[in-house]
Amino acid sequence: MTKRAVSLPDEAAEGMRAFIDEVDQRLAGDEDTCTVVEDVLVDLHGDRSAYERWQDGADISPAEQVRLQGYDPCNTTIESEYYAEVDAQSEQFRRSKHLQWLWRQFDATPMADNVEFALQFRRMLADHLFDECGDNCRFFKGISMTYGHNISIGDNVVVHDDVHLDDRGKLTIGDRVSISDDSHVYSHQHDTIDQTEVRNYHTIIEDDVRLTYDSMVQAGVRVGRNAIVAPKSIAGGDIPAHHIAAGSPAESVGVKSDWESVAKPAGVNLETNRDQRRISYEIPDDVEVFDEFQRELSGPE
DSSP: OOOOOOOOOHHHHHHHHHHHHHHHHHHHSSSOHHHHHHHHHHHHTTOHHHHHHHHTTOOOOHHHHHHHHTTSGGGOOOGGGGOTTSOTTSHHHHHHHHHHHHHHHHTTSGGGGOHHHHHHHHHHHHHHHSSEEOTTOEEOTTOEESOSTTEEEOSSOEEOTTOEEOOSSEEEEOTTOEEOTTOEEOSEEEOSSOTTOEEEEEEEEOTTOEEOTTOEEOTTOEEOTTOEEOTTOEEOSOBOTTEEEEETTEEEEEEOTTOGGGOOOOOSSOOOOGGGGEEOOOOOTTOOOOOSSOOOOSOOO
């Protein structure tokens, strides 16, 4: 898709940059991350007056109290907090939880639809949230992730609307990767019989890959350099470099034009090498485990 350069008026751009720089500096400083996130969200949601009245002891309704308390990420839970293997008390998880809360609640504000502002704000957050994030990356609205701190992203990456980046294991995304709307990239897998048994993997998306609309990359898969996963396709095996994979499960349907001389042949059934990328973990002894499904794990035989 051919695009053109767009910029905000000078005054708007200056105000935007001043705000983003201020948040960036506060997150990089010695302030408690929870406090910074709460403060930023109160202002982004235009709730400063109500928040100060509440802090001063004014009577507020139960609904108002829930809303105002919710700006503080310490008063919230996110899905990954329930995973048995996570150390919810670790400083790494606490910080990524608070930053992820800021990312998601920013997306709930009208300013998230101001593309130029939103792209720069999320890019700033990515530096604090992800393990690594390269230059000139663009993150659009509605992106979700498991933790955030197990994600490494290269330069000039574009992640479009409503993409899920699962880093319950580890997720590495190379340079110049494009991930289209509604795509899902996973790094964990549930056991067929016992759904509570989870295996974590390292999922790798190499340089110049295109994951197109509503595609899925399963846990532990390596998508080779310059490959394409076609719309609504599910990549369950490794996709060789320069190949186009389509279907469910995806198989190679050809090689990108002009890349035939360097592309290796691929069979109909793509190789599955996820066991090489398995990530082991231990569940702490003091975790209180609950069975949310209560299913019968043994068959009638």
